[in-house]
Amino acid sequence: MLCFVPNIKQLIMTIKKKRTIYYGYFAGMTITIGVLSNFNKDASYTFTIALAAVAAFLIGFNSLVRKSPLFKGYFVSRFNIFNEKMTWEKEFDFEQELLFNKIMEVIDDSNFDLVSSDSAQGKIFAIAKMKSNSWGENLYFDFTSKDNHTVLKLTSTSVFGWRLFGDTENNWNKFMNDFEESLTI
């Protein structure tokens, strides 16, 4: 078998963990302290119920609007502290159009569902379904041409809450493995 090693192995992969996760821990601690202080004071459960209502509302709202590309700004905004965001960047030795079509193929064969794509703008929007440990994810692929190379930026956002089981990293690694495997034709 002939092996052609593209420059992918030499390409830079940057994993940037957003500050959101720290905001999440802060919010989680605040909620926990609030609930515990309520129990200690034997006060009413109004605060707890209000929190549950807010969470239920956000889960419902986010689930409803998650498939709309118009809400990309809402999901990826750093001010949205109720979900986790992660970003990866990787440079490929492919022209943008070719990489775009290749990624579309890989998405079709992956466990992600394609929601929308725009070849001209170099944008793909896909979602990962809800699992036992996740409310699901929104995945925004952005392609940028750089000489004869293309930079792929993937922003993954949870629909609600913060993932604790490395699910996002698994998705990214699996996706990249699928991509690498698809280069064997």
Add this chain to the structure above:
Amino acid sequence: MSIIINLDVMLAKRKLKLKDLSEKVGVSIVNLSILKQGKVKAIRFSTLDAICLALDCQPGDILEYVEEKVE
């Protein structure tokens, strides 16, 4: 090591388009484009066999080894 892919040359000789070859071989146009540019990671013998059958050629007509000059 430098392997040159002459798929476009063979396609031109056979007056075929990538789309035609894709349909004959059962490999997507995207993958054939990547192969044509020599950016695939590896090629299966079954794919090579199908391409040779479709283009009525030998593997050597598609793949060529060119020694790189060491300065």
